[in-house]
Amino acid sequence: MLFNLIQGSFHADFLLLISRTNQLIRIYFMRYSQYLLPTLKESPADAEIVSHQLMTRTGMVRKVAAGIYSYMPFGLRAIRKVEQIVRDEMNRAGAIECLMPMANPAELWQESGRWEKYGKELLRFKDRKETEFCMGPTHEEVVTDIVRNTVNSYRQLPLNLYQIQTKFRDEIRPRFGLMRGREFIMKDAYSFDLEEESADKSYEKMYQAYRRIFERCGLNFRAVEADSGAIGGSFSHEFMVLAESGEDAIVSCDGCQYAANVEKAEIRVSDAPAPDPAQSLEKVSTPNQKTIDEVAAFLKLPANKLVKTLIVQTSTEELVAVLLRGDHELNAIKLHNLLGTEWVVMAEDAEVVKATGAPTGFAGPVGLGVRIIADNDVRQMSDFVIGANEQDAHYTGANLDRDFVVEKFADLRQAVAGDSCPRCDGKLEGWRGVEVGHVFKLGTKYSETMGATVLDDQGKSRALIMGCYGIGIGRTVAASIEQNHDENGIIWPMPIAPFQVLVAMLTPKDDAVREASEKLYAELLELGVEVLLDDRNERPGAKFKDADLIGIPLRVTVGARGLKEGQVELKARAGSDIEMLALETAAASLKSIVAAAL
RNA sequence: CGGAGCGUAGCGCAGCCUGGUAGCGCGCCUGGUUUGGGACCAGGAUGUCGGAGGUUCGAAUCCUCUCGCUCCGACCA
Numbered sequence: 001m002l003f004n005l006i007q008g009s010f011h012a013d014f015l016l017l018i019s020r021t022n023q024l025i026r027i028y029f030m031r032y033s034q035y036l037l038p039t040l041k042e043s044p045a046d047a048e049i050v051s052h053q054l055m056t057r058t059g060m061v062r063k064v065a066a067g068i069y070s071y072m073p074f075g076l077r078a079i080r081k082v083e084q085i086v087r088d089e090m091n092r093a094g095a096i097e098c099l100m101p102m103a104n105p106a107e108l109w110q111e112s113g114r115w116e117k118y119g120k121e122l123l124r125f126k127d128r129k130e131t132e133f134c135m136g137p138t139h140e141e142v143v144t145d146i147v148r149n150t151v152n153s154y155r156q157l158p159l160n161l162y163q164i165q166t167k168f169r170d171e172i173r174p175r176f177g178l179m180r181g182r183e184f185i186m187k188d189a190y191s192f193d194l195e196e197e198s199a200d201k202s203y204e205k206m207y208q209a210y211r212r213i214f215e216r217c218g219l220n221f222r223a224v225e226a227d228s229g230a231i232g233g234s235f236s237h238e239f240m241v242l243a244e245s246g247e248d249a250i251v252s253c254d255g256c257q258y259a260a261n262v263e264k265a266e267i268r269v270s271d272a273p274a275p276d277p278a279q280s281l282e283k284v285s286t287p288n289q290k291t292i293d294e295v296a297a298f299l300k301l302p303a304n305k306l307v308k309t310l311i312v313q314t315s316t317e318e319l320v321a322v323l324l325r326g327d328h329e330l331n332a333i334k335l336h337n338l339l340g341t342e343w344v345v346m347a348e349d350a351e352v353v354k355a356t357g358a359p360t361g362f363a364g365p366v367g368l369g370v371r372i373i374a375d376n377d378v379r380q381m382s383d384f385v386i387g388a389n390e391q392d393a394h395y396t397g398a399n400l401d402r403d404f405v406v407e408k409f410a411d412l413r414q415a416v417a418g419d420s421c422p423r424c425d426g427k428l429e430g431w432r433g434v435e436v437g438h439v440f441k442l443g444t445k446y447s448e449t450m451g452a453t454v455l456d457d458q459g460k461s462r463a464l465i466m467g468c469y470g471i472g473i474g475r476t477v478a479a480s481i482e483q484n485h486d487e488n489g490i491i492w493p494m495p496i497a498p499f500q501v502l503v504a505m506l507t508p509k510d511d512a513v514r515e516a517s518e519k520l521y522a523e524l525l526e527l528g529v530e531v532l533l534d535d536r537n538e539r540p541g542a543k544f545k546d547a548d549l550i551g552i553p554l555r556v557t558v559g560a561r562g563l564k565e566g567q568v569e570l571k572a573r574a575g576s577d578i579e580m581l582a583l584e585t586a587a588a589s590l591k592s593i594v595a596a597a598l
Numbered sequence: 599c600g601g602a603g604c605g606u607a608g609c610g611c612a613g614c615c616u617g618g619u620a621g622c623g624c625g626c627c628u629g630g631u632u633u634g635g636g637a638c639c640a641g642g643a644u645g646u647c648g649g650a651g652g653u654u655c656g657a658a659u660c661c662u663c664u665c666g667c668u669c670c671g672a673c674c675a
Contacts, residue, residue: 042610541635
């Protein structure tokens, strides 16, 4: 076929050319032989989790530096799919898309106070005039600046601006590929309202939009109550995709909708009174038994008969002793919130020796000269074991009030699976989760410091009530792979699959096979199906292996065997059944299968 | 930032201890034979051995410094 390229234009899946005879010719690009899909048999040594391994093996991403990746064509298609779903749902919820700069002037960040507060995670740099900038890790400052300059009346509210943009956070430890990168794509939205009531509505709209987004992405997730963290604000939810490799621990109730990050999860306070003391305080020798497990095993008692005494150091130079049941873990955030000091850390060994007179591992509340606070659950205990503030010794038969006094009881421990639900009679289940989305109600923190105000209907100037809402786009793709794979590779859910159908031209040298494949491929493109044609001159085995690895939901095999009967084979990546389709109607059938799965 | 480890071909690794021609598997290129679950034969290309300095007749190998990367911890929308 001879033609001159007179004029060309790019479309999604083909190049449109006009031939010498003024005929339109489409050149399709989605041929495996011409596509860039550098699959690997082995996974790189530094890939720890499945999604990172598979994204590398399929050539979806290439690492450029620590936590910084190039999105390769195949990976970008999945990213774009997620972005489109996000965009769609944000628009549906009434948010308006904009795009803010990656380079942020220091000025704005100084105004909000975060230039000082943000720390090393904020990547700072100077331009040629020595003016300071940072790479935007989030955009409260910039968006607040936009709004204060353009929104003056309550009539313009509510307003919700969002963008899908590359962020940069100089993470201490980037890891797990796209899961925790330094440069990453994020959708961030910011809502502005005049009244609390409408601000809550804006929040609720985003919450619902997020549910729809992650449902459409085919993810198994939980929306959990979360700590609002350093960003500040009154309440917040995290959207957690359930996956073993998740960096967060969450609990959810088996009886009601309650779910929370363990950092936040409330503990139900039991009103059962402690049994009366039956033993007297007795010092026992526990040579070299320091940890709870060691002491429990040595004394042949369960860990929940022990009380651990943690010595913590606060920013006010004060040491505080924290008592917890032996099998419970301290929740540092709850402690931090309770003490209200700038920071709280575990005391250095030397400080512990100074405070208790014994090496770490033998601290106890009896005769201790520092403030003692205790977790609520300690109140239900009697005749327990504690450290004796003396090397190689513990007390047994310890009891509250009689042997020592606790200044304050509070919820200080981490929730664990099996705890009672704080809202109903159910039990909490434990999961690992990947945080793919986070919604915050911010309040007036930024609008007040940066002067984002409008006049209300009384002509009074009022600070705007803000909310901010993030979704990690790349992380969502990675989380989906964590959840959808088997030992052979990825199993894409249809809505975010880079391609919907893979046509495997089994033996390209066989004319009948080649022609039938080309025909099916062209028909699918005409029907708007996203199709990749594996036209490589590879052996069938290699094609099947790659097909499984890259995980396109529907695989159509065109081989000499089926073609004799005028048929092609359909296999869903997720299943094991093979269905024969008539070549003549295959494209239409595939189109309807794809449509049904979206 | 503390602890541990790794930088040798596109990827996975050996060689280093005990200094002397830079190797293996996969991938890649050529030719041939193959073709329904990662084929086979023959031939071939590819390396500033992370960088700088030092010791030595001679350094991938020993020493010093440096850069990068990974893992564990603390930290974190």
